[in-house]
Each structure stands twice: as structure tokens, then as C-alpha cells.
Amino acid sequence: MIQNRERFLANVASRLSRTEVLSERPSRNWNYRPQDKTLTDKTQDELVDILRDQCRLIHTELIETDSRGLPEVLAETVDTYGGGPLAIWQDPRYEAFGLREQLEMWPKQGVDVHEWDPSIGHDNIGIVEKANIGITFSDITLAESGTVVLFSGEGKGRTVSLLPHKYIALIPKSTIVPRMTQAAQHISNQVQKGKAIASCINFITGPSNSADIEMNLVVGVHGPVKAAYIVIEDR
Amino acid sequence: MAMKIGNEKFKDNVNKQMEDTFMRGAVAGAQERLRTRRLDAAEELGNWEEWRSHGEEIRQHTLDHLDYYLQELSENLQKRGGHVFFAATAEEANDYVKSIVKEKRAKKILKAKSMVTEEIGLNSVLEQEGCDVIETDLGEYILQLDDHDPPSHIVTPALHKNKEQIKDVFTEKLDYKLTSKPEELALHAREKLRQEFLQADIGITGCNFAIAESGSVGLVTNEGNAGMVSDLPDTQICVMGMERIVPTFEEFEVLVGLLTRSAVGQKLTSYITALTGPRTAEEVDGPSEFHLVIVDNGRSGILGTEFQSVLQCIRCAACINVCPVYRHIGGHSYNSIYPGPIGAVLTPLLGGYDDFKELPYASTLCAACTDACPVKIPLHQLLHRHRQVIVEREGRAPISERMAMKAFGIGASSNPLYAAGSKMASSVMKPFTKDETISKGPGPLKAWTEIRDFPAPNKERFRDWFKQHEKENGKA
Numbered sequence: 001m002i003q004n005r006e007r008f009l010a011n012v013a014s015r016l017s018r019t020e021v022l023s024e025r026p027s028r029n030w031n032y033r034p035q036d037k038t039l040t041d042k043t044q045d046e047l048v049d050i051l052r053d054q055c056r057l058i059h060t061e062l063i064e065t066d067s068r069g070l071p072e073v074l075a076e077t078v079d080t081y082g083g084g085p086l087a088i089w090q091d092p093r094y095e096a097f098g099l100r101e102q103l104e105m106w107p108k109q110g111v112d113v114h115e116w117d118p119s120i121g122h123d124n125i126g127i128v129e130k131a132n133i134g135i136t137f138s139d140i141t142l143a144e145s146g147t148v149v150l151f152s153g154e155g156k157g158r159t160v161s162l163l164p165h166k167y168i169a170l171i172p173k174s175t176i177v178p179r180m181t182q183a184a185q186h187i188s189n190q191v192q193k194g195k196a197i198a199s200c201i202n203f204i205t206g207p208s209n210s211a212d213i214e215m216n217l218v219v220g221v222h223g224p225v226k227a228a229y230i231v232i233e234d235r
Numbered sequence: 236m237a238m239k240i241g242n243e244k245f246k247d248n249v250n251k252q253m254e255d256t257f258m259r260g261a262v263a264g265a266q267e268r269l270r271t272r273r274l275d276a277a278e279e280l281g282n283w284e285e286w287r288s289h290g291e292e293i294r295q296h297t298l299d300h301l302d303y304y305l306q307e308l309s310e311n312l313q314k315r316g317g318h319v320f321f322a323a324t325a326e327e328a329n330d331y332v333k334s335i336v337k338e339k340r341a342k343k344i345l346k347a348k349s350m351v352t353e354e355i356g357l358n359s360v361l362e363q364e365g366c367d368v369i370e371t372d373l374g375e376y377i378l379q380l381d382d383h384d385p386p387s388h389i390v391t392p393a394l395h396k397n398k399e400q401i402k403d404v405f406t407e408k409l410d411y412k413l414t415s416k417p418e419e420l421a422l423h424a425r426e427k428l429r430q431e432f433l434q435a436d437i438g439i440t441g442c443n444f445a446i447a448e449s450g451s452v453g454l455v456t457n458e459g460n461a462g463m464v465s466d467l468p469d470t471q472i473c474v475m476g477m478e479r480i481v482p483t484f485e486e487f488e489v490l491v492g493l494l495t496r497s498a499v500g501q502k503l504t505s506y507i508t509a510l511t512g513p514r515t516a517e518e519v520d521g522p523s524e525f526h527l528v529i530v531d532n533g534r535s536g537i538l539g540t541e542f543q544s545v546l547q548c549i550r551c552a553a554c555i556n557v558c559p560v561y562r563h564i565g566g567h568s569y570n571s572i573y574p575g576p577i578g579a580v581l582t583p584l585l586g587g588y589d590d591f592k593e594l595p596y597a598s599t600l601c602a603a604c605t606d607a608c609p610v611k612i613p614l615h616q617l618l619h620r621h622r623q624v625i626v627e628r629e630g631r632a633p634i635s636e637r638m639a640m641k642a643f644g645i646g647a648s649s650n651p652l653y654a655a656g657s658k659m660a661s662s663v664m665k666p667f668t669k670d671e672t673i674s675k676g677p678g679p680l681k682a683w684t685e686i687r688d689f690p691a692p693n694k695e696r697f698r699d700w701f702k703q704h705e706k707e708n709g710k711a
Contacts, residue, residue: 001318002309003331008321008531012477013302015538022303028296028482032289034282035489054502116519124519125467129433145502154517162462180503184488187509191449191484199315199515200466201451203507208459211499212374212391213417214398215265221373221421222428223459223506 039144039178047143047176048231054146055229058206059219066233071102074168077228078133081166084111087131090118090155094137097170097232116157125159134164134224138171140186144179147205148229151198158200167207167224172234237325237356238572238586240385245593248568258387258395258565265394269556272500273607280496290493291611293486294547297478298538304447304480305529311450315512317525325355325532332357332439332472333364335526339470341366341436347454347461348372349441350389350550351476351530353572354585357439369431371460373424377401380408387566387574390498390552395565428460438464438522442475443549444490445527448483451511452527455491457504465510471522473510477529478546484509490549493609497551533585542617545580547610552577554604554614560597569594576604580617592631595621635679660692667691 013021042050048064055062065073078086084106088094094103106113114127128134136156138148148169152158161167177183180203190197208223219225241248252258277283297304309319322328336344344366346352358368370379374393378384381404386392393401398415405411405420409427413419443455452473454461465471481487487509495501514521537546555561555575566574571582571591579594595618604614626632632640646656667673668691676684683689 002313002321003319004321004323004327005306005309005319008323008529009302009306011323011531011535012305012538015535016299016302017539018302021306022300023306024303025307026296026300026303028486030289030292032285032292034285034289038280038282058505118517118519121519125433129429142503147503147507152514152518152521154515157518157520158462158466159520162459162466180488180492181485184484188448188484196315196515197449197451197511199511199513199518200521201509201511202462203503203509205501205503205505205507208457208505210373210421210458212372212377212393213401213420214261215268215391215394216398216417218417218421221425221458221460222371222432222463 035179035181038181042143042178044173044176047178048173050143051141051146051176051229051231054144055206058146059209059227060146060206061228062231063228064231064233067098070097070170070230070232071099073230074099074135074170075102077168077230078111081133081168081226081228083132084113085127085131086111086113087128087134087160087164088113088115089136089157089160090116091137093170093172097172097234116155116160118154124157125163128157128159129163131164133166133168134160134162135168135170136161138169138175138229140183141171141176142179142183142203143176145205146229147180147203149183150202150204152200152202153198158202161202161204162223164224166226167204167228169204169227169229171229171231173231174234176231238354238582239570239590240567240572241570243570245568245570245597248570249564252565252568253563255395255565257397259563261395261397262565263562265388265391266556266562269499269552270607273497273553273556276496276500276502280492286489286493287609287611289489290549290609291547293481293489294549294610295544297481297486298543298546301478301480301538304482305477307447308445308450308480309527309529311448312512312525312527313450315450317450317512317527319527319529321529321531323531325530328355328474328528328530328532329357329360331528332474333360335470335472336361336364336366336437339436341470343431343435344368344437344439345431345435345464345468346370346375347438347440347456347464348375348392349439349474350572351441352439352474353386355474355530355532357474369428369435371428371432371458371464372456373421373458376424376428377404380404385567386572388552388555389550389573395567432463432467435464435468437470437472438468439472439474440464442473442479442527443494444487445475445480446484446487446509447480449511451509453487453491454506454508454510455494455504456506457499457501459506462506462508465508465522466520469522470524470526471510471513472526472528474528474530477531477534490610494549494551497553497607497609537584541620542580542584544612545577545584545617547612548577548581549610551609553607553609557603557607559599559601559603564597569597576614576618577612580614580621583621588625588629588631592625592629595625596633639679657696657698661694664692
């Protein structure tokens with residue numbers, strides 16, 4: 001429902017010296033486009049270097065591995081973060097990257113794993129809130145800022161990356177792009193093609209933090225207090 | 236609390252704030268750090284001037300076509316199942332939010348930091364309805380606990396408080412028993428607020444930039460509180476100032492990068508979220524109902540005027556962080572939730588000259604604000620323009636200035652008066668003069684000499700010197 005629009009926009013239009021509300025899309029002819037030449041000449045390996053450097057600034061541990069080494073690296077990282085309970089998405093990528101076995105092994109070792117389950121509705125949130133670590137894949141990864149981009153969806157609850165005490169992002173190397181420019185272009189293309197974009201797109205850059213008390217940086221406020229990125233060589 | 240935060244006179248506020256040595260130290264230190272971080276981030280990005288020019292052209296284009304983009308935004312959000320309410324006034328906006336609260340019989344309402352909800356005084360309206368309204372940004376939370384102390388900065392609202400003061404607030408209001416270490420204080424707030432997040436009925440956020448092409452609302456935080464507020468309660472309400480919009484995700488990205496670098500020197504903040512309507516049928520978390528309230532509240536009156544460029548503002552506070560006047564008088568002196576150079580331009584436009592005509596004078600016109608602005612708002616020129624309007628159009632120049640100008644006008648327009656006046660100046664000021672300077676001036680000079688010396692009038696007038704000089708050179 002849209003309320004009060006006509007009167008409101010008629011006033012705006014008249015302030016802009018128009019007799020009625022503009023109905024044709026204005027053309028955007030920018031004189032400047034610095035984003036087109038920012039980091040666009042980097043190779044995928046150079047982008048990983050940039051990401052690695054940036055992670056030092058955002059209090060995030062970066063670990064590099066390949067599909068074969070991933071289960072062990074992930075298990076180690078989970079251990080360093082104090083083990084379970086774990087919360088993960090319902091996402092075919094865990095299997096595709098060879099994690100099925102590890103996911104089945106954890107419960108046998110006493111580490112609870114909750115896979116997001118749309119059929120139990122809101123109960124997911126209570127379970128995820130009690131998780132020690134949330135683990136999700138990154139849909140797009142921004143090298144410049146050290147950001148993982150997560151699109152919400154049926155099996156991809158938004159709270160998995162937010163409510164647990166720590167957060168691990170699994171980053172297939174192919175998801176790494178130079179900066180937010182490329183992610184924005186991807187999303188904008190989806191919109192222009194008439195596709196429905198995710199109801200929640202999260203750009204997450206390291207653990208949560210605040211500088212509200214005497215400008216001192218405190219890492220870990222409402223969201224995770226620690227974050228790690230695992231970059232996976234996937235081609 | 237609305238935009239105006241007190242009833243004191245500007246001068247009284249300034250005098251009071253100037254006594255607060257902790258505040259002044261805190262502000263100076265914070266300015267230093269924030270300014271350095273911004274400069275470092277700009278240098279690292281490279282081509283900063285080009286980025287600023289791009290930011291400026293995006294903002295100008297959007298304002299020039301604001302009717303189109305607001306129409307597009309509302310259409311697209313409606314397609315995704317969201318509700319859009321256009322509010323011409325603060326009252327209309329508050330009434331709409333109140334109606335949702337009543338319909339949901341909501342008791343507990345969580346908020347993420349939002350300047351526009353401060354501007355319209357939403358919290359007190361909801362509290363009068365018997366709701367428990369909880370601010371979740373750490374800085375705002377501290378201020379709310381401290382009996383609604385007003386914000387003094389638009390990015391770090393509790394800048395004027397030190398950790399001991401914050402500890403005392405926590406001890407008194409939250410039964411806090413630990414030390415004043417920021418980590419311990421923050422952890423305590425985390426634990427307290429986590430419980431609130433899980434029980435809230437409605438979440439209210441502001442909007443950094445809405446995205447017209449998709450009907451999305453973009454939120455920028457570091458703490459992750461906006462995520463909590465928008466993911467957990469079943470009903471979400473976003474309140475946005477009508478000018479806070481961009482055409483597409485591409486412009487969103489540019490402005491977010493300018494905002495985070497200019498505000499805190501980060502490439503991106505920890506959490507940037509683009510929300511598009513309520514959760515879908517397949518999803519489990521996120522709100523089932525999504526409302527967007529688009530607020531005018533005086534903004535359209537600025538559109539199409541000589542002050543339109545102030546609406547380009549992306550609320551980064553870079554201008555505040557470089558302002559020498561803000562550095563000395565602090566945020567509360569401005570008597571508005573919008574302090575500093577941007578506040579001195581915007582507040583009189585939204586709140587009128589009756590209450591805020593002193594603000595455009597709270598500037599040295601040094602233009603540091605204009606240089607710092609990531610979207611190139613000519614802030615010092617707008618401040619100067621305000622002064623012209625106040626004097627010429629409104630006829631409200633400060634009394635002392637009017638009297639001085641009048642006296643000068645009379646004196647300077649009559650030859651004998653001017654001659655007598657300039658001859659007398661030195662002897663009249665003699666009782667106040669010591670070593671060629673005046674340290675304790677009388678009358679209108681007092682305000683000047685309270686903080687610095689004034690040079691004594693020269694004993695020999697220029698005209699007399701000139702005559703003598705000509706004579707000596709044999710020309711007279």
C-alpha cells in the first residue's frame with residue numbers, strides 16, 4: 001500500500017519547477033567514473049593479496065586452502081574458536097566443497113551442528129542464537145574492503161552470520177572481485193533483468209565493532225566478536 | 236526531543252559548554268583522529284577529487300529528479316510487498332508509526348540510530364503511547380540511559396562523555412559492577428541488549444540511502460545493531476528523510492564508499508545491509524511486515540532554492556570533524572541535533588531563524604568544511620548566504636552589529652564627524668590601553684578582548700601622517 005503519495009510528490013515536482021511529476025526515467029550521464037579504474041587491472045591472485053592485507057586491518061583471520069584441505073582447516077578453525085554448537089546454512093555448496101563428511105563427523109564428536117531448516121520456522125532463530133560459531137559461504141567477496149556479501153534466501157537465514165558468538169566465512173576464490181563496484185553492478189543487472197533480488201543483502205566486513213566510548217575501538221558489540229575467512233582455491 | 240534540544244540562548248549554551256574541559260578535550264581528540272582517518276582513507280583510495288566530483292554529480296542529479304526517484308522507489312517497494320507512507324510533516328510521520336504500534340499492540344520497540352527519527356521526536360511520541368523504546372547503537376544507548384542526554388555529534392553521538400561518566404550511568408541504571416574499560420562496558424551492553432532484541436515487537440531504523448531501482452533501503456553500521464533490529468522483530472519500520480535516495484545500486488556503492496571513508500576512515504563499515512521489502516514466503520527470519528516512512532518535514536521548502544545543495548548531505552560529519560568552532564563549543568551549543576557546519580546551515584532552514592539565527596554566525600568562514608565535504612556542498616558559502624538573508628531579507632542583523640554599522644554610517648558620512656571621531660579615538664581608548672594593546676575593552680569590544688588583545692588606535696592618524704609626509708617631500 002502507498003499512502004499520501006500524490007500530494008507529496010506534486011509538491012516536490014512544483015518545487016523543482018515542474019507542473020507534474022516526472023514520469024520518464026532521467027538519463028544519467030556521469031562526467032566522472034573513478035570506480036571503472038579502481039583495482040580493475042588486478043589478477044585473481046593479486047586480489048587475494050589485497051584481501052589478505054585488508055583482513056589485517058579488520059581484525060579478521062584469513063586462511064588459504066584448497067578443496068582437499070578445507071575439511072581439516074575448517075575443523076581446526078572451529079577448534080580454535082572453542083568448538084560447537086555450530087550453525088550453518090542449508091546450502092549445496094558445503095557438499096560441493098567436500099564438507100559433507102566433516103559435517104557428519106562433528107555430531108559424533110559431540111559438536112552440535114544446526115543446518116538452517118525452513119520447515120521448523122522461527123525455532124531456527126533460537127537455536128542459531130545459542131550457537132558458538134556461524135558458518136556460511138560468501139556469495140561475492142570484495143578484496144579492497146575485505147567484505148563478504150551474503151544473499152538471504154530459503155535455506156540462507158540472515159541471522160546465521162549475525163547471532164552466533166563467532167563467524168566463519170567460506171570464500172571460494174572465484175567469488176573474489178575487486179571492490180563493491182562489481183557487486184553493485186551484479187545486483188543492478190539482476191534488477192534490470194527483472195529478477196527478484198534477495199530480500200536482505202548483507203555486506204559484512206569482519207567482526208562487529210564500535211568506537212562509541214572515547215573513540216576506543218571495541219571489537220565485538222552486537223554481532224560476532226571474532227571472524228575468520230577461509231579462501232578456497234576452486235579452479 | 237525533536238530537532239531543537241533545549242530552550243537556552245546560543246550565547247548561554249556556548250558559555251556553559253566552554254567551561255566543560257573534558258568535553259573540549261574529547262572533541263579535540265576525536266576531531267583529530269577522525270580527520271586523520273578520513274585523510275588517510277582518501278589518500279589510499281586515490282583520485283579523491285574525482286570521487287568527490289562523482290558523489291556531487293550523483294547527489295545533484297538525484298535531487299533534480301527527486302519526484303521521479305521517489306515515485307520509482309515506492310512503486311518497487313510496493314511490488315515487493317512493502318508499505319510506503321509519505322509524510323509531509325513530523326506529525327504525520329509520528330501518527331503513522333503510532334497507528335502501526337497500536338495495530339500490533341506493540342510494547343517493546345527497538346531502534347537503530349537514526350537522525351531523522353530524532354528530528355521528528357519519534358521516541359517521546361511512542362513513549363507517551365506506553366511503549367518501551369530501546370536505542371541499540373551503543374552511543375545512543377548510553378545517552379538514552381543517561382536520562383535522554385542529547386547527541387552531540389551525528390556519527391558518534393556520545394562523543395562528549397568519558398568512560399568514567401559512562402560507567403557511572405551503567406552503575407546507576409543497569410546495576411553494573413565492573414570497571415570503566417570500554418570492552419567491559421560494551422560487553423555489558425551487548426548482554427543487556429541481546430535479550431531485548433529477541434523479545435522486540437517492532438524494529439525501527441533510519442535509512443542511509445534508499446535505492447530507487449529496486450525499492451531497497453540501505454543501512455550502514457559497525458555494531459551490527461541495524462541487522463538485529465531488522466532481522467528479529469516481526470514488523471519493521473524504516474524512516475527516511477526524503478532526499479536520502481539514489482537511482483541504482485551503482486550510485487549506492489559510490490556514496491556508501493564516500494560515507495564510510497569520510498565518517499570513520501573505513502573502506503566499508505562492518506555491516507552494510509540492503510533490505511528489500513519483507514521476508515519472502517520461503518524465508519524464516521526477517522520481518523513479515525515492512526513499512527517505509529518518507530519524511531519531508533521542511534525539506535521540500537529547501538528544494539529549488541539557493542540552499543538546495545545542503546540536501547546533498549550524506550550525514551558523514553566530515554565537516555563537523557574539521558570545524559574550529561565546533562572544536563571549541565561542542566555539539567550541544569548548537570541547540571540542535573544537527574551541529575557543526577552542516578547543522579548551522581540545515582537547522583535554520585528546517586527550524587527557522589526565530590530559534591536558530593545565531594548559528595550561521597558560529598563559523599569563521601574558513602571553508603575547512605567545504606574542503607572536507609565528500610559531496611562538495613559549498614558549506615561556508617551557504618553560511619555566508621544565510622547571513623546575507625538574515626541581514627538583508629529578514630532585517631535581523633545582531634543588535635550590536637546594527638548599532639555599530641549605524642554609528643559608522645553616521646560618522647563616516649559626515650566629514651567633520653569623521654575627523655573628530657578619528658582624532659578622539661586614541662585618547663578615548665587611552666584608559667584601556669597598555670603597551671599599544673587593549674586587553675580589557677569596554678562595551679562592544681568586551682567580547683573580543685575577553686579572549687584576545689585588540690590593537691590600540693594609532694596615535695597619529697593616517698591623514699595627518701600623509702599630510703606630513705607630502706610636506707616633507709616638498710609637494711604640498
